[in-house]
Amino acid sequence: MALSNNVTGAISFIAMLLSIPVIGAGIWLTTEPDNSCVKLLQWPVIILGILILVVSLAGFIGGFWRIPSLLIFYLIAMLILIVLLGCLVVFVYMVTVNGSGRVVPSRVYLEYNLDDYSGWLQRRVKSSYKWDRIRSCLSSSSMCGELNQSYKMAQDFFNAHITPLQSGCCKPPTECGYTFVNPTYWISPINTAADMDCLQWSNEQTQLCYSCNSCKAGLLANLKKEWRKADVILLITFIALICVYLIGCCAFRNAKTEDLFRKYKQGNAYT
Template identity: 70%
Template sequence: MALSNNVIAAINFIALILSIPVIGAGIWLATEPDNACVQVLQWPVIILGIVIFLVALAGFIGAFWRVSWLLMFYLIAMLVLIILLGSLIIFVFSVTMRGSGHAEPSRAYLEYHLDEFSLWLQRRVRSSHKWERIRNCLSSSTTCAELNQNYRFAQDFFNAHITPFQSGCCKPPTDCGFTFVNPTYWISPISNGASMDCSKWSNEQTELCYGCDSCKAGLLANLKEEWRNADIILLVSFVGLIFVYLLAFIALKNANSEQLFRRHKQGYV
């Protein structure tokens, strides 16, 4: 029985370790400027990772000090958390399936359109109240200003592989036909393009295209890339937790069977 408990404790210690990538994925998202402004996914991931850690710790303590009710709590709670983690992984994958950039002639970077993303993601930025808060947060970053330091000439900028956020928010849409002065300062043509975003562009460095739908689309494209990367980390932890949970369940079942056998045998002595 002692050996079985030690095995279960070792298995739960692995579950403790597997919770760290989940917490780390949430913290990484929180440190990204765009995710920090939107504040949608990082906190659920961080909280879920912390709860997985605490439940795994309870299982470890229960096995190491032979506290049966803690082990039962671990089995039930960890199963629920595994289901929640799996549901989160599926959800993130489903809302990031849509939305991809479009190439423009003589441009290395891509352009993005808001209506090509999932409706759930669109609702995160379409509300004027929500976008005003996000917009103020985005405009306070130095992401766009950094472009002016890196690209002085038009052709260098047109050949650059800038981020979706920079493409959508830091410059006017390419089809507006603006003339390049620097990455965040453009001369408007006599007649603006058909897109409503063309009239929303401002050379004021705190305005730029933060009011444009292209900025919302670029932000969502950035989120999509980062959420997909985080989803891979969550998936690896999810598979590991399932494997560890099954090992713990089998070990605990064998330990209980061994204990019942000993009690039954002692009854005949």
């Protein structure tokens, strides 16, 4: 039984290591400007990673110090966490399955439409109360100012691979017909009937297109790209945890079998 318990402890240690990429994915999301403004996915991921770490530590202690109650807690709690992780992986995939940039004439960068994204994501930015806070956070960043430093000529800007957030928030939509002065300053002629965002644009550097639906769509496009990267990490960890959990279950079952067999042999020795 000691050998099987040690195997269970070693498996639990591997599960502890697997919590690191989950926590790391959450921390990485907090470092991205858009995610730090929205604060939707990173904390559930970090909390789930910490729970996996704590439960795995309990299994590690229970395995090497031969505490059956901790091993049983580990097996039950880890099963719940694996199910939760799997649900999170599926959820992130489902809410990011729709939405992509649209090609516009004579532009290398893409433009984004809010209606292309999932209803759940749209509801996170459509509320004026929620968006006011997000907009204030985004406008305090340097993402638009960086464009002015990088692109002086119109054609250089039109050929640039800018981020979805910069495309949606730092310039007016192409269909509005604004004339380029610099990446964050544009003048008429303007087709105000093309899109409501055309009326929302302001050359005031603290306003720009932060009130536009294109800005909200650009934010969701950025979130989609980053969430998909995090989801790949979570999926790989999910599969690895399933394998580790199944091996741990087998080791625990073998330990119980060895214990029963040992007690049976001791009982026969006394008869």
